[in-house]
Amino acid sequence: MARYKPKGSGYRSGYESRVARFLAENGVAFEYEKLTLSYLLPIRGAKCNPCGSTDIATSRTYTPDFCLTANGVIIEAKGRFTSLDRTKMASVKRAHPDLDIRILFESDNWITKRRKMRYSGWADKHGFPWAVSKLGRCPEGWLK
Numbered sequence: 001m002a003r004y005k006p007k008g009s010g011y012r013s014g015y016e017s018r019v020a021r022f023l024a025e026n027g028v029a030f031e032y033e034k035l036t037l038s039y040l041l042p043i044r045g046a047k048c049n050p051c052g053s054t055d056i057a058t059s060r061t062y063t064p065d066f067c068l069t070a071n072g073v074i075i076e077a078k079g080r081f082t083s084l085d086r087t088k089m090a091s092v093k094r095a096h097p098d099l100d101i102r103i104l105f106e107s108d109n110w111i112t113k114r115r116k117m118r119y120s121g122w123a124d125k126h127g128f129p130w131a132v133s134k135l136g137r138c139p140e141g142w143l144k
Contacts, residue, residue, distance in 0.1 A: 015106050016065055018136030019077045028143050029069040037062045039095035041088065062092045064101065073142055074099060079106040081119045086111075090126050102129040104138060 011017040023030050040057035048056060066075040093101065103123050111117045123130035131139050
């Protein structure tokens with residue numbers, strides 16, 4: 001499924017465009033989708049025929065939205081935070097525990113209809129610094 005790309009903006013979503021505008025207006029140097037990280041994505045229910053192991057994974061790549069050049073902070077701007085997004089981000093964190101990856105949510109929605117956990121709760125559980133801003137504003141501490 002192709003993501004919405006605002007015409008002529010160079011960004012994949014309106015939210016990413018707002019984050020970029022905020023960073024630029026505040027004089028924060030950043031790169032957009034320049035870094036590529038590899039990680040292993042677990043395959044659920046798979047089994048290795050020769051050895052019988054169920055610890056099977058496939059190699060994937062992840063391209064973070066924004067990398068702040070001054071401090072190395074990586075910002076992932078998320079509107080919807082789907083199950084696939086959550087699995088990917090947890091796998092990236094396991095593969096690159098040394099990187100400072102932070103998530104900027106457009107809103108702090110519930111993960112499921114049962115309302116047991118919000119996006120922020122998931123981020124806390126998995127060790128991601130996070131913030132919420134509909135306008136795409138990052139916390140000041142992230143920019144230094």
